[in-house]
Amino acid sequence: MLAQQYAAIKRDLDGKGIVFSFSGYLSEGILYSLGEALREKMTLEDTDAPTVRRVFSVFVEQMQNIIRYSAEKVTGATTRAVELSAGMVTIGMERGKVFIVCGNTVLNADVPRLRDRLDHLRSLDRDGIKTYYREQLREEPEDGSRGATIGLIEIARRASEPIDYDFDPMDDERSFFCLKVRI
Amino acid sequence: MDSLNIPATGRTPGVAFDFAAGHLRLTGESYPDDVAAFFGPVFTALRAWLAEPGDDPITFDMELLYFNSSSAKALMNLFQMLEAAAKAGRPVTINWCHEENDESMRELGEDFSEDLRHVAFSLRNVPAGGIE
Numbered sequence: 544m545l546a547q548q549y550a551a552i553k554r555d556l557d558g559k560g561i562v563f564s565f566s567g568y569l570s571e572g573i574l575y576s577l578g579e580a581l582r583e584k585m586t587l588e589d590t591d592a593p594t595v596r597r598v599f600s601v602f603v604e605q606m607q608n609i610i611r612y613s614a615e616k617v618t619g620a621t622t623r624a625v626e627l628s629a630g631m632v633t634i635g636m637e638r639g640k641v642f643i644v645c646g647n648t649v650l651n652a653d654v655p656r657l658r659d660r661l662d663h664l665r666s667l668d669r670d671g672i673k674t675y676y677r678e679q680l681r682e683e684p685e686d687g688s689r690g691a692t693i694g695l696i697e698i699a700r701r702a703s704e705p706i707d708y709d710f711d712p713m714d715d716e717r718s719f720f721c722l723k724v725r726i
Numbered sequence: 727m728d729s730l731n732i733p734a735t736g737r738t739p740g741v742a743f744d745f746a747a748g749h750l751r752l753t754g755e756s757y758p759d760d761v762a763a764f765f766g767p768v769f770t771a772l773r774a775w776l777a778e779p780g781d782d783p784i785t786f787d788m789e790l791l792y793f794n795s796s797s798a799k800a801l802m803n804l805f806q807m808l809e810a811a812a813k814a815g816r817p818v819t820i821n822w823c824h825e826e827n828d829e830s831m832r833e834l835g836e837d838f839s840e841d842l843r844h845v846a847f848s849l850r851n852v853p854a855g856g857i858e
Contacts, residue, residue: 571759575737592854593828596792600830603757603794624760677837680802697795701830 560642561635568617568627574606581634585641597701598634598641598726604694605645605722606632613647614717637725640703646721654710654718660692661708661722664699672699698724727778730771738764739790739797745775751787752801753857757794765800772804776811783817784808788835789857791825798834805838805845812844823850823857 556564563581565573581602585595613628630647649657667675679693699706707723727745734740734754742751750772758764786808793801805820812818822838824831832849839847 574759579736591827592825593830596828597830600792600794607794607796673833673837677840680798680837681841693795693798697798 556633559633559635560637561633563634564632566631567629569606569609569613569630569632570625570627571610574603574610577606577632578602594726598643601643601698601701601724601726602632602634604698605643605724608694608722609645609647612649612653614650614653615648640725642723642725644721644723646719648713648717649710649720651712651716651718654720657720658708658710660695661706664695665705667699672696676700698722701726727771727775730768732768739793741768743768743771743775748782748784749787750784751789753789755792756790756797756800757792758797761796761800765797765803769800769803769807772807776807781816783819784811786818786820787823788820789823791831791857802838805842809842809845812842817846818844819846819848821848821850823852825854825857826851827854 562584563577565577578599582595582599585598590598609630609632610626610628613630615629617625617627619625628647630645632646633644635642635644664672664675676693676696679696682692702724704725709721711719711721713719729745730741730743732738732741737755738758739756740751740753742749742753744750756764786804788801790801808818808820820839820842822835824835832851835847835849839849
């Protein structure tokens with residue numbers, strides 16, 4: 544039973560072309576380790592250095608979005624400040640392109656603002672995204688944002704297709720947010 | 727003023743600010759888990775040095791291979807400090823190095839240079855693998 548259940552999960556991931564997956568509490572330490580593994584795998588497969596950097600860049604911004612904005616987190620201090628944020632990250636290949644899908648819980652109250660930002664990004668062409676990046680580079684971050692806007696622009700810039708996103712309502716307070724980026 | 731030397735780690739850049747020679751250099755990769763904690767002392771040292779009287783030329787070599795979006799903001803702050811110094815009359819050169827096949831880094835150089843009016847900014851094409 545045990546092996547059967549987990550084999551089914553693995554088959555499902557394999558079927559979706561997913562090469563790396565992680566679900567649970569994410570931290571900066573996990574970002575670093577998973578990021579290194581991702582780069583090593585791509586380098587071993589003879590991916591050219593700028594493509595590796597582009598994928599890595601999207602990965603870092605997506606992971607940091609979860610770490611900073613997941614509505615489900617544990618923070619505190621042991622020997623140093625710790626921020627553990629629940630979420631999922633999957634990286635895979637589809638039609639010859641790398642994709643990264645990240646998911647995390649968000650507060651329903653934050654959904655409209657996030658949706659507006661993502662819709663705005665989706666409406667822009669390459670030059671529009673570039674101009675938006677230049678503007679945000681010179682802006683002071685909004686209160687409580689820790690630089691989310693420029694992170695999302697960075698993601699859109701590295702993507703080879705418009706970014707996909709979706710929200711799945713969980714209850715009165717929270718929704719599950721998913722962002723898919725093809726590079 | 728003493729030089730500021732911070733060796734690179736896997737995710738924080740190497741900082742080599744040789745103030746006596748007017749030569750500032752950033753190398754490696756930058757995606758610190760706490761950007762403010764890393765760049766805070768770098769800003770402080772640069773600000774203090776720029777506040778000292780002097781009009782010797784300054785060269786800043788930007789040799790990062792990768793930086794995340796929060797580091798981009800920090801880098802912009804450094805450039806704005808240098809732009810202010812250049813506006814006050816000090817000759818400042820920024821060399822933005824990118825590997826020849828790294829279009830993303832070259833484009834970022836254009837983004838960063840957009841409103842530098844007084845700094846002499848140059849994009850430097852380096853052979854692939856040519857940046858440590």
